[in-house]
Amino acid sequence: MKRVLITGISGGQGQLVAQHLLTAGRGKYKVFGVDRKPWPGRPREIKMTVADVRQRKFEDVIRQTQPDTILHLASVRHFRVHPAVRHEVNVVGTKKLIEFAIDHGVGQIIINSSSYVYGALPDNPYYMDESFPLSVTRTYAEVRDLAEMDMVATASSWRYPDLAIAVMRPVNVLGPHVRSAIGKYLRREYVPTVIGFDPMLQFIHEDDLARAMIAAIDKQVRGPFNIVGSGAIPLHTAIPQLGGTAVPVPEFVLRRIIRTFFQWGLYPFPAGAIDFAKYQCTLDGSRFEETTGFEPKYSLAQIFADAHL
Amino acid sequence: MGAKRTTPKRTRHKKAPTELVPRRRRPSRPKADESGILQTLLDQFTPSVVREVEEEVHARLARIPTQLNEFGYDPWGLDIKAVESAMVVSALLYRYYFRVEVFGIERIPEGQVLLISNHAGQVALDAAMIGAATVLEAEPPRIVRGMGEYWLPTLPFFNEAMTRTGSVVGTPKNCRDLLAAGEAVIAFPEGVRGMNKLFSERYRLQHFGYGFMRLAISTNTPILPIAVVGSEEQAPGLANLKSLARLFGMPAFPITPTFPLLGPLGLLPLPVKYRIYFGEPIHFRGDSDDEDSAIRKKVARVKREIQKMLDRGVAERPSIFY
Numbered sequence: 001m002k003r004v005l006i007t008g009i010s011g012g013q014g015q016l017v018a019q020h021l022l023t024a025g026r027g028k029y030k031v032f033g034v035d036r037k038p039w040p041g042r043p044r045e046i047k048m049t050v051a052d053v054r055q056r057k058f059e060d061v062i063r064q065t066q067p068d069t070i071l072h073l074a075s076v077r078h079f080r081v082h083p084a085v086r087h088e089v090n091v092v093g094t095k096k097l098i099e100f101a102i103d104h105g106v107g108q109i110i111i112n113s114s115s116y117v118y119g120a121l122p123d124n125p126y127y128m129d130e131s132f133p134l135s136v137t138r139t140y141a142e143v144r145d146l147a148e149m150d151m152v153a154t155a156s157s158w159r160y161p162d163l164a165i166a167v168m169r170p171v172n173v174l175g176p177h178v179r180s181a182i183g184k185y186l187r188r189e190y191v192p193t194v195i196g197f198d199p200m201l202q203f204i205h206e207d208d209l210a211r212a213m214i215a216a217i218d219k220q221v222r223g224p225f226n227i228v229g230s231g232a233i234p235l236h237t238a239i240p241q242l243g244g245t246a247v248p249v250p251e252f253v254l255r256r257i258i259r260t261f262f263q264w265g266l267y268p269f270p271a272g273a274i275d276f277a278k279y280q281c282t283l284d285g286s287r288f289e290e291t292t293g294f295e296p297k298y299s300l301a302q303i304f305a306d307a308h309l
Numbered sequence: 310m311g312a313k314r315t316t317p318k319r320t321r322h323k324k325a326p327t328e329l330v331p332r333r334r335r336p337s338r339p340k341a342d343e344s345g346i347l348q349t350l351l352d353q354f355t356p357s358v359v360r361e362v363e364e365e366v367h368a369r370l371a372r373i374p375t376q377l378n379e380f381g382y383d384p385w386g387l388d389i390k391a392v393e394s395a396m397v398v399s400a401l402l403y404r405y406y407f408r409v410e411v412f413g414i415e416r417i418p419e420g421q422v423l424l425i426s427n428h429a430g431q432v433a434l435d436a437a438m439i440g441a442a443t444v445l446e447a448e449p450p451r452i453v454r455g456m457g458e459y460w461l462p463t464l465p466f467f468n469e470a471m472t473r474t475g476s477v478v479g480t481p482k483n484c485r486d487l488l489a490a491g492e493a494v495i496a497f498p499e500g501v502r503g504m505n506k507l508f509s510e511r512y513r514l515q516h517f518g519y520g521f522m523r524l525a526i527s528t529n530t531p532i533l534p535i536a537v538v539g540s541e542e543q544a545p546g547l548a549n550l551k552s553l554a555r556l557f558g559m560p561a562f563p564i565t566p567t568f569p570l571l572g573p574l575g576l577l578p579l580p581v582k583y584r585i586y587f588g589e590p591i592h593f594r595g596d597s598d599d600e601d602s603a604i605r606k607k608v609a610r611v612k613r614e615i616q617k618m619l620d621r622g623v624a625e626r627p628s629i630f631y
Contacts, residue, residue: 196465
């Protein structure tokens with residue numbers, strides 16, 4: 001029986017993976033959780049502690065639960081907090097997690113990064129593989145902590161023979177439970193886009209991502225992995241699928257508006273995010289699929305049907 | 310850390326869910342009763358040449374297998390209806406403006422192939438004409454996938470147009486993936502050096518990059534040399550103002566007899582006659598990571614083939630314009 005500790009278990013993705021692990025096979029996994037917020041109505045089999053990755057108590061959780069695997073989903077993705085908090089949770093938190101894991105003999109860590117770390121640049125090829133540099137900070141400095149978290153984890157992934165560290169870089173996640181940046185953007189009634197640009201986007205269903213994470217646990221994989229769903233479509237085709245209306249605006253106007261709106265707290269993303277509405281950041285997921293045999297179950301149309309709230 | 314929401318909220322959008330099935334593509338010849346008076350009038354006044362070309366392009370494209378997903382896009386963003394509209398314009402230029410003549414088009418092999426051509430004329434009409442030739446004249450018809458200059462995708466509308474018509478940024482990864490999918494990929498190793506060459510340099514091939522050769526060897530792809538005769542006189546370059554180019558963030562700023570004198574209109578090419586020569590496909594073997602000196606020899610062979618066809622074409626043609 002594998003003991004799995006999920007950080008950020010009360011989030012949409014955390015709950016999903018936990019439930020998948022419980023139903024995956026009777027007694028195959030023992031699931032523990034830790035989150036800043038409680039998970040009301042969680043299954044009895046799951047033992048969870050309310051703690052923050054930044055607290056001392058967090059190490060106690062690892063000591064007490066003695067996990068074989070830590071699935072690290074706790075990270076701050078929104079911009080409602082001071083950048084220092086994002087850095088402390090995402091970068092320092094991940095570094096400490098790795099140290100604790102070594103100290104307490106944890107065999108495997110799976111870190112949930114994101115496809116965004118590659119950045120949306122005009123010279124991006126379609127289907128970037130894991131060897132591409134993480135260039136997001138070139139145009140989108142506000143998420144530097146995410147890129148740094150990924151680099152810290154990827155750099156350590158081959159360093160410790162007894163600790164397998166896998167870094168998951170899933171494409172845009174959609175689903176009824178998970179709260180993702182792309183969901184927040186596409187579910188607006190009026191979705192701001194850039195005139196003359198219509199990049200291809202890839203999506204993955206939250207259930208498929210949960211299955212991918214379990215595949216990573218089972219196969220004890222190491223290193224960075226792109227996690228890709230089925231197919232890609234242009235942004236302006238995706239928007240009506242979620243019931244929204246695209247509002248194309250010339251870029252110099254859009255940048256100004258978004259900068260101001262973001263400052264005033266009226267828009268959830270900084271101006272740097274605009275590049276993701278201009279250039280594709282599409283990934284080649286074959287490395288993960290070949291290593292683990294993972295295959296996405298949901299087609300694009302099914303993903304949208306399910307994510308349309 | 311995430312939310313504690315376990316059941317999805319269902320009140321965000323009051324609108325009925327939009328249809329999930331992608332809308333049917335408009336048939337190229339809509340019937341009058343379903344498209345209204347305006348369309349009927351438009352149809353009445355569409356010159357018969359245009360209508361013939363539209364029908365021909367539609368029929369030829371219908372024979373090309375594409376790997377479109379349920380929303381009508383291929384993995385590199387190609388949209389067949391965008392290809393069709395662009396191809397109608399190209400075909401009209403092909404037939405009635407440049408009056409293109411092709412030689413040896415039956416040499417295009419099946420499956421993956423790398424088309425390598427000379428590049429000139431300030432605007433990439435040579436690429437468009439080769440693309441039109443492979444759709445209109447090749448048996449079976451092919452859509453060639455262009456490897457675009459790195460700055461093109463930064464331009465609004467160009468970005469969208471190039472992607473939808475099947476071109477991609479010319480990175481090695483894109484090229485490798487397209488070849489692996491069995492596509493015909495076109496590259497211009499002269500790049501901007503060729504496109505913006507001066508009139509005095511016409512039909513003299515500029516330096517060829519080596520990237521295409523390494524890709525051809527590593528993917529075991531045949532190279533098909535192509536020579537385009539005519540394009541090098543369509544917009545005679547008198548000078549290339551590098552400092553202005555830098556100022557506008559462009560790769561080149563050409564001065565021609567009409568540009569920038571007549572504004573954007575000055576980019577219209579002269580009605581030269583195009584002759585496109587397709588050479589024999591060449592298979593190169595060896596180590597794709599070989600020293601530059603070894604790769605250079607192979608590149609020189611391709612360059613020689615193209616130069617030979619160019620020289621012959623220029624010598625044999627009765628005039629630049631007919």
